Amino acid sequence: MSEVELYYYKTCPFAQRTRMVLIEKGIPFDATLVNMPEDREWYLKISPYGKVPCIRHNDHTIYESTVINQYLEDVFPEPAYLPSDPYARAQVRIWMHYCDEYYSKASFDLNLVYTKPDHWDEKINDVLECLRFIDREGLRKLSDGPFWLGDQPSLLDFHYSPFMERVPAYEEIFGFAIPEECDRLTSWMAAMQDLKSYKETAFEKAAHVEQLIDFMTMLAARRG
Numbered sequence: 001m002s003e004v005e006l007y008y009y010k011t012c013p014f015a016q017r018t019r020m021v022l023i024e025k026g027i028p029f030d031a032t033l034v035n036m037p038e039d040r041e042w043y044l045k046i047s048p049y050g051k052v053p054c055i056r057h058n059d060h061t062i063y064e065s066t067v068i069n070q071y072l073e074d075v076f077p078e079p080a081y082l083p084s085d086p087y088a089r090a091q092v093r094i095w096m097h098y099c100d101e102y103y104s105k106a107s108f109d110l111n112l113v114y115t116k117p118d119h120w121d122e123k124i125n126d127v128l129e130c131l132r133f134i135d136r137e138g139l140r141k142l143s144d145g146p147f148w149l150g151d152q153p154s155l156l157d158f159h160y161s162p163f164m165e166r167v168p169a170y171e172e173i174f175g176f177a178i179p180e181e182c183d184r185l186t187s188w189m190a191a192m193q194d195l196k197s198y199k200e201t202a203f204e205k206a207a208h209v210e211q212l213i214d215f216m217t218m219l220a221a222r223r224g
């Protein structure tokens, strides 16, 4: 049995963040698939939020992808995926916060308006504004690339990658394109594709399109 046990499901972008960190750090782990809603009852006994990912390590349960990944960084510090300088670490945390508070919410709203085409322009515009902001205020100001902080990947790269991996599928479904001026963002997306963790966890665009349409249809049916 490995020291770390991961609970996840394959299409969860939050769990993918943690899978990427485990893979890149070379931490051996056992993985248990959790299917909702059928596994909810037993899973709630392990993780009180009932969400994936969560890990078990040293008889402790740690949940929330951002917290898990920083815990993994603390416990398995090599290779380092956080800078040592406090200001640089703060930048990492600011941009993680931006992904969770702004970008992922704007992209989730696209899922909600899939069955309401008259709302598409407004919601697409919100996503495009986020992409422009990430490119202009984040990626460009933090480094010249190829990764968020320069030559080497950091927790920020693993934080954003699962969400940006889905952008080409959204482009196809909703008929928009990443703005041309976001070329730092598009070259970062290309750089991520060379990483082992990306190759082992990412889905092709066609698979995302199919999964997203299923998900959006399920959300619409649930809302009635």
Ligand SMILES: N[C@@H](CCC(=O)N[C@@H](CS)C(=O)NCC(=O)O)C(=O)O
Residues within 6 Å of the ligand: 011, 012, 013, 014, 015, 036, 050, 051, 052, 053, 063, 064, 065, 066
């Ligand atoms: N803030 C959480 C979000 C995790 C999350 O929402 N996971 C989804 C799957 S992508 C989940 O487990 N949903 C199950 C549910 O809400 O019942 C994190 O970063 O880990």
